[in-house]
Amino acid sequence: MSELPLFRSIKPVEAGFKPDAEIVIFSGDVSEFVAQVPDNSVALVVTSPPYNLGKEYESRVSIEQYLKTQSQLIAQLYRILREDGSICWQVGNFVENGEIYPLDILYYPIFKELGIKLRNRIIWKFGHGLHASKRFSGRYETILWFTKSDNYIFNLDAVRVPAKYPGKRHFKGPNKGKPSGNPLGKNPSDVWEILVQDWEELVWDIPNVKSNHPEKTVHPCQFPIELVERCVLALTNTGDWVFDPYMGVGSSLIAALMHDRRAMGCEREAAYVEIAHKRVLDYFNGTLRYRPMGRPVYQPTGKEKVSQVPEEWKEPSQVRLLEQRGEYE
Numbered sequence: 001m002s003e004l005p006l007f008r009s010i011k012p013v014e015a016g017f018k019p020d021a022e023i024v025i026f027s028g029d030v031s032e033f034v035a036q037v038p039d040n041s042v043a044l045v046v047t048s049p050p051y052n053l054g055k056e057y058e059s060r061v062s063i064e065q066y067l068k069t070q071s072q073l074i075a076q077l078y079r080i081l082r083e084d085g086s087i088c089w090q091v092g093n094f095v096e097n098g099e100i101y102p103l104d105i106l107y108y109p110i111f112k113e114l115g116i117k118l119r120n121r122i123i124w125k126f127g128h129g130l131h132a133s134k135r136f137s138g139r140y141e142t143i144l145w146f147t148k149s150d151n152y153i154f155n156l157d158a159v160r161v162p163a164k165y166p167g168k169r170h171f172k173g174p175n176k177g178k179p180s181g182n183p184l185g186k187n188p189s190d191v192w193e194i195l196v197q198d199w200e201e202l203v204w205d206i207p208n209v210k211s212n213h214p215e216k217t218v219h220p221c222q223f224p225i226e227l228v229e230r231c232v233l234a235l236t237n238t239g240d241w242v243f244d245p246y247m248g249v250g251s252s253l254i255a256a257l258m259h260d261r262r263a264m265g266c267e268r269e270a271a272y273v274e275i276a277h278k279r280v281l282d283y284f285n286g287t288l289r290y291r292p293m294g295r296p297v298y299q300p301t302g303k304e305k306v307s308q309v310p311e312e313w314k315e316p317s318q319v320r321l322l323e324q325r326g327e328y329e
C-alpha cells in the first residue's frame with residue numbers, strides 16, 4: 001500500500017465539457033456526453049469498456065448488438081480524437097456457454113474501418129484470477145493501442161524500465177567494449193506485468209486476494225492506475241486531454257492528473273461517479289491509496305508458508321513438479 005505524500009491545490013471538477021476545464025466528470029450515458037466534446041480535441045482515449053458479461057452495471061445483449069452499439073461510440077471517439085492522438089482499448093474475453101470470444105479480435109475491424117492504425121497489441125499479464133477447469137486459466141488481457149495518423153505522440157523515454165543486464169557491452173564492431181544498452185533504461189515492450197493484487201499486502205489466509213489491492217473499491221472491474229499511467233506518459237504531453245468514456249471509479253482520471261494532464265470521464269452508475277469524485281479529492285489531499293507505477297512484482301522466495309506443499313499432499317503431489325524444476329527456469 002502507498003499513499004501519495006503531497007497535498008496539492010484542489011482543482012474544480014466540472015459536470016459537463018468546458019474547453020478551459022481541467023477535470024470533467026459526467027454522470028450519465030457516454031453517448032450523451034461525447035456529443036458535447038469538440039472535434040480533434042482529445043489526445044488520448046483510454047478505457048476498459050463493459051465486456052457484455054452481464055456484470056451488475058450492464059445488461060447483456062447479443063454480441064452483434066453489443067458490437068454495433070460500440071461501433072457507434074467509437075466513430076464519435078474518432079471524431080473527438082486529435083490528429084496526433086491515440087486510443088487505448090483495454091479488453092478481455094466475452095464468454096458464452098464456456099466458449100471465449102476475445103474482444104480485441106472482434107473490436108479490431110471496427111477501428112480498422114475508421115482508418116486508424118494499430119501500433120501495439122499490448123498483453124497485460126497478471127498472476128492471479130479464476131482457476132478454470134475446462135480450459136487454461138486466463139492470465140492476461142490486452143490493450144489495443146491505435147493512433148489516428150502516422151504523426152503521433154510517443155514519449156518512449158518517459159516510460160523506460162530498468163534493463164535486466166545494464167552492464168552488457170558490445171562484444172564486437174566499432175563500439176566493442178562500450179555499454180550496449182540505453183542509459184535511460186529499456187523499452188518496456190508490449191508485455192506488461194501489472195498486478196491486480198498487492199502481494200506485499202497479502203494476508204495469506206484471506207481467499208479474496210483482489211480485495212488486498214490498495215486501490216480496490218466496490219467496483220467489480222477496476223484497472224490499476226499504473227496501467228493507465230504508462231499510456232498517459234507515453235502517448236500525451238502535459239496539459240493534454242485524457243478521456244475515459246467508461247471511467248468506472250475514475251482510475252484513468254487519476255492517472256492523468258498525476259502527470260499534469262487534463263482529465264475527463266463519464267460513468268452511468270451514480271455510485272461509481274461518487275467514488276470517482278472522492279478518489280480525485282483524495283488524490284489532491286494526498287490520501288489516495290494506490291500502488292505506485294513500476295514497483296517490482298513480488299517474487300516468492302519459496303520459504304513462505306503458502307509456498308510449501310501441504311503435508312497431506314506429499315505423495316503423490318506437486319513435490320514431483322518441484323523436484324523436476326531445478327534451480328533455474
Ligand SMILES: C[S@@+](CC[C@H](N)C(=O)[O-])C[C@H]1O[C@@H](n2cnc3c(N)ncnc32)[C@H](O)[C@@H]1O
Pocket residue numbers: 028029030031047048049050051057058219221222223224245246247248249250251252266267268269272
Ligand atoms: C469495465 S468498467 C470500467 C472500470 C474502470 N476502468 C475503473 O478502473 O474503475 C466499465 C464501466 O462502464 C460503465 N458504463 C457502461 N455502459 C455505460 C454507458 N453507456 N455510459 C457510461 N458508462 C457506462 C459501467 O457502469 C462500468 O463502471
